[in-house]
Amino acid sequence: MTLLAPPKHFEIAADGANLPAVRDWAQQVFGARFPSAPAAEAHAFVLALHEAVRNIIEHAYDGWGGVIQLEASEEGRALVIRLTHRGRPFDGVAMPPDFDGSRDRGLGLFLMDRGLTRVRYRTTPDGRQQVELVKELEEEEQ
Amino acid sequence: MISNQRTINGWTVASVTAETVDGNNVAAFKAGLAPLLTPGARLILDLGAVEFMDSAALGSLLTASRTIEAGGGALRLASLTPPVRTLFELVRLHRVFEIMNDANEAAA
Numbered sequence: 250m251t252l253l254a255p256p257k258h259f260e261i262a263a264d265g266a267n268l269p270a271v272r273d274w275a276q277q278v279f280g281a282r283f284p285s286a287p288a289a290e291a292h293a294f295v296l297a298l299h300e301a302v303r304n305i306i307e308h309a310y311d312g313w314g315g316v317i318q319l320e321a322s323e324e325g326r327a328l329v330i331r332l333t334h335r336g337r338p339f340d341g342v343a344m345p346p347d348f349d350g351s352r353d354r355g356l357g358l359f360l361m362d363r364g365l366t367r368v369r370y371r372t373t374p375d376g377r378q379q380v381e382l383v384k385e386l387e388e389e390e391q
Numbered sequence: 392m393i394s395n396q397r398t399i400n401g402w403t404v405a406s407v408t409a410e411t412v413d414g415n416n417v418a419a420f421k422a423g424l425a426p427l428l429t430p431g432a433r434l435i436l437d438l439g440a441v442e443f444m445d446s447a448a449l450g451s452l453l454t455a456s457r458t459i460e461a462g463g464g465a466l467r468l469a470s471l472t473p474p475v476r477t478l479f480e481l482v483r484l485h486r487v488f489e490i491m492n493d494a495n496e497a498a499a
Contacts, residue, residue: 265414303445359446360482
């Protein structure tokens with residue numbers, strides 16, 4: 250495992266106001282891992298992480314607050330982001346429908362799918378919830 | 392959030408002034424759009440100032456498109472920045488919306 254130049258660990262209050270900082274961090278860790286990747290690939294990853302964190306804020310914490318820990322690591326050829334929280338368990342399938350014209354749940358999940366190689370939801374041994382986002386690029390030009 | 396309204400060739404051109412349109416401010420975005428979604432409206436939404444949109448913003452644009460088309464009007468998008476164009480391409484909505492390089496082209 251190689252240390253990334255941007256902070257590997259990042260913690261935020263579960264508040265939508267912190268999403269710009271999440272996007273900045275996502276841009277940095279992606280750029281450090283895949284420095285030659287096209288801008289569109291980087292933006293797709295940033296969008297996916299934005300949607301994943303927003304899901305936690307809205308569905309795990311229901312907007313009442315809490316903390317989300319973000320961790321980045323390089324594992325093999327992949328960039329792995331783990332989002333850990335103490336909110337309600339959920340996954341992309343189990344989330345309740347919430348499309349009311351202001352937010353399209355399907356679009357957000359689709360954006361995560363498009364920007365990432367895979368997504369996993371699990372409970373950690375200490376009982377916290379974790380969303381694992383994995384990004385690999387087909388051809389790396391390092 | 393939506394201003395600089397003008398008319399070109401019978402099309403109303405409205406500019407989105409926010410740099411970010413996402414779940415944090417989508418309610419204001421929808422409120423700004425609502426008066427423009429009149430029956431028969433021909434609306435060009437200039438997104439040249441928008442550097443980031445998320446699924447919430449996309450959902451509101453889809454709703455606006457459906458509303459305006461149900462009333463016999465049309466919605467076109469113009470001046471997409473590269474990140475916003477990437478968003479539309481990721482969800483393949485660039486095939487659903489009429490997207491033009493700028494407002495003049497959209498009104499031609």
